[in-house]
Amino acid sequence: MFAEPEFWVAxxxxxxxxxxxxxxxxxxxxxxLDHRSSRIKSELDDARRLKEEAAKLLAEYQSRGASAEREAQDIIANAKAEAERIAAEAKTKMEDFVARRTKTAEGKIAMAEAQAVADVRAAAADAAVAAASTILSQSVKGDVANDLLSKGIAEVRQKLN
Incomplete structure (x- = not known):
C-alpha cells in the first residue's frame, strides 16, 4: 500500500x-466564485434589460415605418388627385382657348368676306362708271357732255366728303 503511487497522491x-x-x-x-456568480447574474440582467429595450425600439421603428408607409400612400393619393385636377383645368383652358381662337377666326373670315364684297362692289362701280363714261363720251357731245361731266364731278365730291 505505501509502495503504490495512488496512495501517495491521495x-x-x-x-x-x-x-x-x-x-x-x-x-x-x-x-x-460568489463575485463571479454575481457578475454573471448582473450581466444576464443587463442582457435581459437590453433585450427588452431592443424589443421596444423595434416595435417603435415598426410603428414609424407603418406610419411612414401610410403617409406615403396619402401623398401618392393627393398627388394623383392634384394631377387629375390640373389635367381637368388644362382641358377646360384648352377648350376655352380653342373656342376663342375659333371665334376670332370666324370674325376675321367675316371681315374678309365683307371686304371682298366691298371690293367687288367697288370694282363693279368702277367698271360701270368706265362703261358709262365710254358710252356717254361716244354718244353725248358738246355742252350736254360738259354739263353732265361737271354734275358728275360735283356729285362725286359730295359723296367723298
Missing part, C-alpha cells in the same frame, strides 16, 4: 487540502 491531496484550510484559501475561492 496523501498529498489531503495535505494540500489541509494547507488550504489552514490559510483560508477555501474562503477566498468561495468569495471569488
Amino acid at each position: 496523501v498529498a491531496f489531503f495535505i494540500m487540502l489541509g494547507v488550504f484550510a489552514y490559510f483560508g484559501l477555501h474562503k477566498t475561492v468561495l468569495t471569488t
Whole structure:
C-alpha cells in the first residue's frame, strides 16, 4: 500500500487540502466564485434589460415605418388627385382657348368676306362708271357732255366728303 503511487497522491491531496484550510484559501475561492456568480447574474440582467429595450425600439421603428408607409400612400393619393385636377383645368383652358381662337377666326373670315364684297362692289362701280363714261363720251357731245361731266364731278365730291 505505501509502495503504490495512488496512495501517495491521495496523501498529498489531503495535505494540500489541509494547507488550504489552514490559510483560508477555501474562503477566498468561495468569495471569488460568489463575485463571479454575481457578475454573471448582473450581466444576464443587463442582457435581459437590453433585450427588452431592443424589443421596444423595434416595435417603435415598426410603428414609424407603418406610419411612414401610410403617409406615403396619402401623398401618392393627393398627388394623383392634384394631377387629375390640373389635367381637368388644362382641358377646360384648352377648350376655352380653342373656342376663342375659333371665334376670332370666324370674325376675321367675316371681315374678309365683307371686304371682298366691298371690293367687288367697288370694282363693279368702277367698271360701270368706265362703261358709262365710254358710252356717254361716244354718244353725248358738246355742252350736254360738259354739263353732265361737271354734275358728275360735283356729285362725286359730295359723296367723298
